[in-house]
Amino acid sequence: MDLELSERVAIVTGASAGIGRAIAAVLAAEGARTVIVARRGALLASLAEEIEAHGGPRPMLVEADLYDPQVPPAIARDVLARHGRIDVLVNSAGGSRPMSVDADDAAWDEAFALNFSAARRLAQAVLPTMRRARWGRIINITGSVEPRSVNGAGVAKAAVHAWAKGLAVDVAAEGITVNCLGPGRIHSEQIDQRLHPTAESRLEFVRANIPIGYFGDPTDMAYPVVFLCSPKARYITGQRVYVDGGMSHGI
Numbered sequence: 001m002d003l004e005l006s007e008r009v010a011i012v013t014g015a016s017a018g019i020g021r022a023i024a025a026v027l028a029a030e031g032a033r034t035v036i037v038a039r040r041g042a043l044l045a046s047l048a049e050e051i052e053a054h055g056g057p058r059p060m061l062v063e064a065d066l067y068d069p070q071v072p073p074a075i076a077r078d079v080l081a082r083h084g085r086i087d088v089l090v091n092s093a094g095g096s097r098p099m100s101v102d103a104d105d106a107a108w109d110e111a112f113a114l115n116f117s118a119a120r121r122l123a124q125a126v127l128p129t130m131r132r133a134r135w136g137r138i139i140n141i142t143g144s145v146e147p148r149s150v151n152g153a154g155v156a157k158a159a160v161h162a163w164a165k166g167l168a169v170d171v172a173a174e175g176i177t178v179n180c181l182g183p184g185r186i187h188s189e190q191i192d193q194r195l196h197p198t199a200e201s202r203l204e205f206v207r208a209n210i211p212i213g214y215f216g217d218p219t220d221m222a223y224p225v226v227f228l229c230s231p232k233a234r235y236i237t238g239q240r241v242y243v244d245g246g247m248s249h250g251i
Contacts, residue, residue: 003230005159006031010088010229011079013066013122016043016058018188019141020092022218023202026226028056032088035079066093066118067110085133086126088229091160092121092141096190099151111152116159123167127176136176137229140164140219142240143182146248157182161240168238177237179228185215212245 010027014020017036024034028051041063048059060082079086083138097111108177130136142157161180167218168178169240185191185205196202202215221243242248 001231003030003226003232005088005226005230008032008087008157008229009035009079009083009084009085010090011035011075011086011122011126012090012092013035013037013118014091014093015047015143016040018190019183019186019218019221020090021047021089022222023092023225024059025051025054025056026219026222027088027090027229028059029054030226031057032229033057033083034059035062035075035083036060037064037066037075038061038093039065042187058085066122067113070120072118072121072125075122080129086129087135088132088137088139089122090139090141090225090229093118093123094141094153094157097156099152100220101150103150103152108152112156112159114144115153115156116163119160120163123178127171130176131171131174131197134175135231136171136174137233138164138167138176138177138178139225139228141183142180143223144184144242144244144248165238165240172237175234177228177233179237180240181221181225181228182240182242182244182248183216183221184242184247185210186221187215187217191215210245210247216243216245 010032012024015024015036024036028034052058057135094115140160142160143154147154164178164180165169
């Protein structure tokens with residue numbers, strides 16, 4: 001199936017590793033001109049080499065810290081200066097923030113800055129060009145709505161869900177779709193090195209929680225994301241989709 005993404009310009013944040021890296025690679029394989037954003041420049045450079053080696057267009061590399069509120073508008077300006085258009089935004093940057101029940105304001109502010117405000121600022125930065133073109137795709141990588149403990153990232157991602165739903169309604173008639181995808185246990189630095197660092201802990205979690213019987217790979221997230229970026233997904237907006245092997249119990 002031709003997903004009609006050739007020459008589309010796609011910004012992917014959190015692209016240095018894991019889910020974001022896989023999304024950028026699959027978008028490039030479909031012919032999209034990717035703009036890969038992360039703090040770790042060396043990993044972005046290695047991803048660019050991989051994309052070129054597989055025949056994809058060389059990405060535009062943006063080594064940046066999305067905590068800085070000036071960065072999102074600067075990214076949009078630089079991409080427009082180079083490519084003249086922005087068709088797709090994938091907000092994949094983020095990170096788990098486990099917290100005590102009495103965590104202070106600084107901890108909460110930091111969690112929201114990365115997991116909510118960065119995505120919102122980037123969307124606001126790219127929306128003017130999407131609205132002029134009357135076409136665009138905004139995809140947010142979020143998380144579970146079934147928290148098992150206090151986590152600042154989970155609360156911030158819940159805010160992303162609510163914001164994205166409202167935004168989807170506001171821009172739907174302009175050819176712009178907005179969707180959220182929540183990963184389950186996907187092999188990544190965060191999952192494999194911090195949350196489930198041993199094979200035994202992964203197996204125990206699978207047996208208790210994941211009907212499909214295994215953790216997902218980053219490409220298990222990348223393929224549905226890239227489909228939602230396509231013109232063929234024009235009638236899907238305002239949705240929250242879980243890619244978790246059946247782990248979620250509700251909505």
